[in-house]
């Protein structure tokens with residue numbers, strides 16, 4: 001199969017290049033760039049020194065379906081609303097890593113992104129690509145809206161409990177921390193080294209664009225549509241997200257039920273792991289891999305659970321999950337092209 005990547009020079013795109021150039025079912029990669037066409041990706045990024053087909057091609061949505069069989073798009077949110085419809089209209093299968101097609105309500109998208117929503121036809125058809133939860137729809141989709149990094153970590157930790165009605169959803173508080181690569185390759189004031197290093201910054205409190213994305217999925221699996229509290233922090237590390245989630249359990253829910261629910265969930269999913277010996281995970285446990293590691297502690301005094309999930313934001317939070325979805329869409333083994341082990345230390 002011939003596969004194209006739009007946004008190959010960004011952090012998510014580079015991770016796609018790393019994974020897809022070793023994918024056993026991919027014959028040829030074509031890399032697209034809006035600003036560096038004609039250049040070679042290994043000149044810009046020497047870690048790719050010697051890569052075949054490193055030339056950056058112009059993005060022409062009418063030509064892309066003639067050049068490749070499948071497209072990953074990893075451009076900033078707002079770009080794919082205009083870029084992807086002409087490609088999709090030609091029948092091409094696409095995975096979009098941006099936020100454009102994730103929210104089903106156009107008013108919600110406008111409110112949280114302050115942008116015009118994409119064509120409703122393609123928003124309706126896009127399948128939200130949380131691999132473990134929408135597996136069957138993903139397998140039959142033409143287009144995947146790949147989830148945001150924070151929602152991936154939070155939802156993978158919360159949904160098993162919410163789905164079994166073990167939590168009072170209105171009490172959920174998600175406290176999330178991300179490495180700086182979550183902000184993309186272009187530095188901003190807060191991600192610039194002198195601000196980010198030796199510092200812990202909280203940002204977008206009660207305003208983060210991932211709040212409605214998390215709520216959309218939680219409400220689908222719960223009996224209420226209560227809002228949640230979600231806050232985000234920038235941590236001076238390159239990769240990784242830790243999501244610490246607090247919630248009251250419903251009356252009568254036992255520690256044993258929580259344990260059984262998580263155990264069954266991890267047994268069913270290749271990329272979900274529980275921390276050994278009831279320990280709690282840390283971001284280094286999953287770095288460079290597509291795993292989401294989960295741990296928890298239940299406090300019988302407060303009847304609250306503290307659940308912790310960790311992912312690599314560029315892998316399970318972006319490119320790794322996209323490759324998992326690509327495998328599901330094409331009937332390939334779920335693990336094809338995905339590294340078997342995290343990088344440690």
Ligand SMILES: NC(=O)C1=CN([C@@H]2O[C@H](COP(=O)(O)OP(=O)(O)OC[C@H]3O[C@@H](n4cnc5c(N)ncnc54)[C@H](OP(=O)(O)O)[C@@H]3O)[C@@H](O)[C@H]2O)C=CC1
Pocket residue numbers: 006007008009010011012013032033034035036059074075076077079097098099147148149181182183184185186313314317318
């Ligand atoms: N970083 C992360 O952890 C995660 C990111 N995401 C999402 O994935 C997408 C990519 O993120 P990330 O890689 O971090 O961002 P980057 O800013 O690192 O990269 C984005 C890339 O998009 C390309 N681009 C910019 N403008 C356009 C345009 N008008 N048309 C086509 N391509 C364009 C640029 O490459 P060029 O100039 O060469 O075209 C750039 O390298 C974003 O939508 C982001 O929200 C999702 C989950 C996690």
Ligand SMILES: CC(=O)N[C@@H](CCC(=O)OP(=O)(O)O)C(=O)O
Pocket residue numbers: 077097098099147148149150178179180181182183184209210232234
């Ligand atoms: C550290 C950091 O800045 N992270 C970004 C998350 C990027 C992302 O995944 O956002 P999309 O929904 O646009 O894909 C943020 O908090 O906005």
